[in-house]
Amino acid sequence: MFNPQLNAHGELQHLLSLDGLPREILTAILDTAAPFTEVAEREIKKLPILRGKSIFNLFFENSTRTRTTFEIAAKRLSADVINLNVATSSTNKGETLLDTVDNLCAMQADMFVVRHASSGAPYLIAEHLRATDRHDIHVINAGDGRHAHPTQGLLDMYTIRHYKQDFTKLVVAIVGDVLHSRVARSQIAALTTLGVPEVRVIGPKTLMPTGLDKLGVRVFHDMREGLRDVDVVMMLRLQNERMNGPLLPSGQEFFKVWGLTPDKLALARPDAIVMHPGPMNRGVEIDSTVADGAQAVILPQVTFGIAVRMAVMSMLGRG
Amino acid sequence: MKIQLTNGHLVDPAHDIDQPQDLFIADGKVAAIGRAPDGFVADRSIDASGQVVCPGLVDLSARLREPGFEYLATLESEMEAAMAGGVTSLAIPPDTDPPLDEPGLVEMLCYRAKKLNRAHVYPVGALTERLEGKRLSEMAELVDAGCVAFSQANHPIHDTQVLFCALQYAATFGYRVWLQPITPHFAQEGVAHDGEVATRLGLPGIPTAAETIALFSYIELARMTGAKLHITRLSSAEGLALVRAAKAEGLDITCDVSINHLHLSDMDIGYFNAHCRLNPPLRSQRDRDALQSGLAEGDIDALCSNHSPVDDDGKQLPFSEAEAGATGLELLLPLALKWGQQRGLGLIDILRRVTINPARIIGSKAGQLSVGSRADICIFDPQGETTVNRSTLRSQGKNTPFLGLNLPGRVSYTLVEGQLMFGRID
Numbered sequence: 001m002f003n004p005q006l007n008a009h010g011e012l013q014h015l016l017s018l019d020g021l022p023r024e025i026l027t028a029i030l031d032t033a034a035p036f037t038e039v040a041e042r043e044i045k046k047l048p049i050l051r052g053k054s055i056f057n058l059f060f061e062n063s064t065r066t067r068t069t070f071e072i073a074a075k076r077l078s079a080d081v082i083n084l085n086v087a088t089s090s091t092n093k094g095e096t097l098l099d100t101v102d103n104l105c106a107m108q109a110d111m112f113v114v115r116h117a118s119s120g121a122p123y124l125i126a127e128h129l130r131a132t133d134r135h136d137i138h139v140i141n142a143g144d145g146r147h148a149h150p151t152q153g154l155l156d157m158y159t160i161r162h163y164k165q166d167f168t169k170l171v172v173a174i175v176g177d178v179l180h181s182r183v184a185r186s187q188i189a190a191l192t193t194l195g196v197p198e199v200r201v202i203g204p205k206t207l208m209p210t211g212l213d214k215l216g217v218r219v220f221h222d223m224r225e226g227l228r229d230v231d232v233v234m235m236l237r238l239q240n241e242r243m244n245g246p247l248l249p250s251g252q253e254f255f256k257v258w259g260l261t262p263d264k265l266a267l268a269r270p271d272a273i274v275m276h277p278g279p280m281n282r283g284v285e286i287d288s289t290v291a292d293g294a295q296a297v298i299l300p301q302v303t304f305g306i307a308v309r310m311a312v313m314s315m316l317g318r319g
Numbered sequence: 320m321k322i323q324l325t326n327g328h329l330v331d332p333a334h335d336i337d338q339p340q341d342l343f344i345a346d347g348k349v350a351a352i353g354r355a356p357d358g359f360v361a362d363r364s365i366d367a368s369g370q371v372v373c374p375g376l377v378d379l380s381a382r383l384r385e386p387g388f389e390y391l392a393t394l395e396s397e398m399e400a401a402m403a404g405g406v407t408s409l410a411i412p413p414d415t416d417p418p419l420d421e422p423g424l425v426e427m428l429c430y431r432a433k434k435l436n437r438a439h440v441y442p443v444g445a446l447t448e449r450l451e452g453k454r455l456s457e458m459a460e461l462v463d464a465g466c467v468a469f470s471q472a473n474h475p476i477h478d479t480q481v482l483f484c485a486l487q488y489a490a491t492f493g494y495r496v497w498l499q500p501i502t503p504h505f506a507q508e509g510v511a512h513d514g515e516v517a518t519r520l521g522l523p524g525i526p527t528a529a530e531t532i533a534l535f536s537y538i539e540l541a542r543m544t545g546a547k548l549h550i551t552r553l554s555s556a557e558g559l560a561l562v563r564a565a566k567a568e569g570l571d572i573t574c575d576v577s578i579n580h581l582h583l584s585d586m587d588i589g590y591f592n593a594h595c596r597l598n599p600p601l602r603s604q605r606d607r608d609a610l611q612s613g614l615a616e617g618d619i620d621a622l623c624s625n626h627s628p629v630d631d632d633g634k635q636l637p638f639s640e641a642e643a644g645a646t647g648l649e650l651l652l653p654l655a656l657k658w659g660q661q662r663g664l665g666l667i668d669i670l671r672r673v674t675i676n677p678a679r680i681i682g683s684k685a686g687q688l689s690v691g692s693r694a695d696i697c698i699f700d701p702q703g704e705t706t707v708n709r710s711t712l713r714s715q716g717k718n719t720p721f722l723g724l725n726l727p728g729r730v731s732y733t734l735v736e737g738q739l740m741f742g743r744i745d
Contacts, residue, residue: 019519096632096636097635097636097637116637118636119520119521119591119639120520121637123590124636124637127590144521145521145637145639146521148521182521185519209524210518211514211518214518
């Protein structure tokens with residue numbers, strides 16, 4: 001079947017989602033990322049791999065942190081980076097998404113890093129590039145609606161592999177607002193593709209989408225039961241606007257039942273690692289003792305995130 | 320003008336006719352079937368060898384986008400599409416801008432349509448003023464102006480008291496109320512069936528209960544008021560089961576399904592294909608199968624195109640931002656035939672769902688051929704194919720999930736009141 005992420009040779013053409021990406025490509029990205037972690041240790045943190053290439057950070061939804069990590073990754077590969085906050089720019093003047101893309105293509109863009117509030121927006125751009133025969137322009141999804149955040153999923157996999165080596169013996173729990181989380185969807189796709197035998201999701205029924213079990217995960221509502229003997233705990237961010245309303249009564253109650261505290265973490269394996277995609281809500285989804293504790297690998301995740309994004313950009317830019 | 324249609328295979332489900340018969344037309348009416356009337360001299364003869372001659376199709380939902388949305392389509396463009404699709408009678412939903420809530424607007428629509436002299440239009444009036452669900456529309460006046468029923472289109476009434484009164488009032492006159500089963504204040508940001516596909520794609524879901532909860536209340540209110548109901552665009556197996564039970568109980572209730580929901584499921588969304596952004600949403604394959612069976616078994620009375628032209632600007636957007644709708648008039652016959660072939664049905668059973676059954680729902684004498692009836696006729700080649708692409712579609716809306724497909728059957732001629740309105744010359 002046609003896979004919009006791959007070219008005719010089965011190589012990565014765009015990075016849109018981890019769902020539907022072959023295991024070989026996932027592994028190849030992680031392998032490519034490994035040597036890039038050393039670049040940050042050097043005195044001159046630059047490689048000439050994307051010299052002369054123009055990368056457009058096309059952010060239809062504000063996110064300083066994600067945009068910055070992509071910018072750093074691109075600059076370490078010597079690319080020219082242009083940041084566009086479209087959330088505050090031309091689409092507000094009535095320009096359509098594809099008109100914006102056409103304009104940037106006319107400026108000889110080589111790669112788009114796209115963040116959009118609507119699920120599937122990067123697919124629309126990729127399909128438009130295909131339909132208009134612009135096969136030398138690549139799209140990286142930097143988060144679309146509730147759908148996917150593939151580079152976050154990849155950096156999470158990199159982190160797990162770094163600390164746990166073998167995916168095929170792990171029990172992994174994802175905790176929190178799965179319903180609205182593009183991060184959770186990318187994590188689930190990657191973990192199941194990489195052969196993790198047991199992926200659990202934990203949270204209230206109001207934050208679990210329908211048919212989650214068909215994605216190859218076990219659903220738990222009781223946090224203590226769900227955390228028992230897990231090797232990896234992946235916390236999700238709870239957006240402020242979801243805390244009081246029909247989905248949840250309050251942030252406090254959420255923390256009481258599903259917040260990661262030292263006593264709940266004690267139910268996991270003693271060597272379990274704790275991850276979070278950031279930015280953290282201390283006292284809502286995670287207790288500060290845990291966030292700053294010995295089992296947390298939240299800051300290494302950020303560091304690995306640069307290397308993983310360099311890997312994706314270099315693989316796409318080579319083609 | 321006198322026309323004779325010779326050597327064709329006549330299929331008229333209303334009269335159980337399914338055999339080679341010639342048809343003779345005079346003064347816009349059917350003059351004779353089988354043998355020519357005495358002294359009949361045709362001005363024109365159409366050789367229908369190898370073709371099926373049947374009543375012009377009757378479509379229960381065609382949005383012509385006038386008034387208010389002329390940038391999407393006009394009466395002219397969509398009437399051409401109807402003619403190319405062999406559709407000679409159209410029920411028009413009231414969700415125009417302004418909505419069809421006053422007699423003047425309905426009269427204007429009927430007048431414009433009559434002047435164009437193509438398909439007959441049957442406006443469905445707004446059940447409430449401006450479709451706001453607050454004040455009743457002037458139903459008796461609207462019927463005098465030409466309305467055949469009343470509906471809220473895709474704007475469900477939030478206040479149950481108003482819906483109850485609207486049904487009571489309509490029942491006073493015996494008007495049929497057409498209701499789209501949508502539960503107000505539920506899954507409002509939803510854009511796709513709440514299931515595995517929506518979960519995987521991160522699309523806000525619309526549970527089947529959005530349809531069934533509404534149906535429970537509609538059916539209960541029909542039971543209380545004695546109102547005649549027509550349930551539009553069923554999308555789920557559970558919804559169908561509720562309608563089936565209501566019919567079995569003896570309530571006067573009919574229902575339809577769209578060509579899209581008869582053939583597609585949420586799996587067809589694939590990678591965010593905005594052509595599959597539809598109202599109601601495409602549901603699971605199990606639902607699709609149930610709708611196919613329901614139409615075959617007669618629980619679903621009619622198949623409609625749910626023709627809703629959307630332009631490219633409305634579709635070239637991320638899935639959840641894209642406008643819902645698809646063009647359909649030119650696909651109604653081919654997709655009816657495709658369904659019938661898949662289920663091994665004869666032409667008479669297939670065509671019943673797009674001729675006499677929908678005609679009865681709108682209370683029209685269309686959809687059948689007998690001596691003296693209006694000579695609205697579709698002639699099609701059952702062995703031919705209809706290729707669906709942007710250049711062949713006559714509708715101004717070029718967007719449909721079926722783009723690029725070859726579908727069975729091909730309309731050769733369309734006659735309205737004995738006048739040749741469409742003819743394909745190969």
